[in-house]
Amino acid sequence: MGEQDMPTGPAAAAAPERPRRRLGVMGGTFDPIHHGHLVAASEVAAQFHLDEVVFVPTGEPWQKSHKEVTPAEDRYLMTVIATAENPQFSVSRIDIDRGGPTYTTDTLRDLAALNPGTDLFFITGADALGQILTWRHTDELFSLAHFIGVTRPGHTLADPGLPEGQVSLVEVPALAISSTDCRARVAEGNPVWYLVPDGVVRYIDKRELYRGD
Ligand SMILES: Nc1ncnc2c1ncn2[C@@H]1O[C@H](COP(=O)(O)OP(=O)(O)OP(=O)(O)O)[C@@H](O)[C@H]1O
Numbered sequence: 753m754g755e756q757d758m759p760t761g762p763a764a765a766a767a768p769e770r771p772r773r774r775l776g777v778m779g780g781t782f783d784p785i786h787h788g789h790l791v792a793a794s795e796v797a798a799q800f801h802l803d804e805v806v807f808v809p810t811g812e813p814w815q816k817s818h819k820e821v822t823p824a825e826d827r828y829l830m831t832v833i834a835t836a837e838n839p840q841f842s843v844s845r846i847d848i849d850r851g852g853p854t855y856t857t858d859t860l861r862d863l864a865a866l867n868p869g870t871d872l873f874f875i876t877g878a879d880a881l882g883q884i885l886t887w888r889h890t891d892e893l894f895s896l897a898h899f900i901g902v903t904r905p906g907h908t909l910a911d912p913g914l915p916e917g918q919v920s921l922v923e924v925p926a927l928a929i930s931s932t933d934c935r936a937r938v939a940e941g942n943p944v945w946y947l948v949p950d951g952v953v954r955y956i957d958k959r960e961l962y963r964g965d
């Protein structure tokens with residue numbers, strides 16, 4: 753049916769409303785991205801019937817400013833490599849391209865503007881959820897998305913006091929993997945095969961990341 757044949761008047765008014773799109777948002781420093789991130793996103797996508805999960809590498813993770821963080825372009829490319837084969841996964845550069853410290857209120861506001869008619873679900877591990885009240889602009893933050901806290905080995909998953917109905921706590925398959933441990937393993941000459949996707953192992957090797965001196 754061409755656009756000119758679309759029903760107008762009472763028939764159009766009766767047309768069923770299109771269901772809102774459901775977009776998962778997986779924010780992280782991804783230095784490097786590992787299977788813990790990917791399994792969490794995949795599991796939440798299935799349990800919450802998400803249409804897509806967008807991975808958003810941080811620009812400047814201000815709460816990690818005391819640590820050395822790998823250049824954003826390397827973290828972005830590793831995230832693209834890790835997610836490329838999954839048609840439900842995508843990667844956004846918004847936090848990198850905005851510049852300056854990364855605040856999730858900006859991430860969610862920008863994603864809402866880019867995705868009209870979409871409900872946002874921000875996915876976060878138990879450790880990050882426990883810190884969420886220390887993030888910037890929490891007065892606005894919780895109105896921008898539904899928050900999904902996922903289990904992570906070594907951390908207790910609990911609602912840190914978000915407004916009623918704004919957070920769900922979800923059990924995901926337990927993978928005791930952290931980016932810190934991956935970086936340390938590479939620096940010590942130990943393998944990260946099967947902790948991170950194969951393409952990410954090769955990228956770390958090619959770019960000589962995490963080798964220390
Ligand atoms: N193994 C895991 N299981 C569940 N969630 C995870 C896991 N690893 C990271 N996450 C969550 O993914 C998000 C991004 O994490 P981040 O990129 O900081 O990785 P990380 O492994 O925690 O890194 P680092 O060790 O450098 O702090 C956070 O919400 C974090 O809680």
Ligand SMILES: O=C(O)c1ccc[n+]([C@@H]2O[C@H](COP(=O)([O-])O)[C@@H](O)[C@H]2O)c1
Pocket residue numbers: 778779780781782808810813815816854855856857880886887888
């Ligand atoms: O908004 C903030 O102030 C804020 C403070 C710390 C972390 N975050 C977000 O939490 C997500 C995980 O961060 P990280 O540093 O644990 O990789 C990522 O999307 C960050 O932008 C956000």
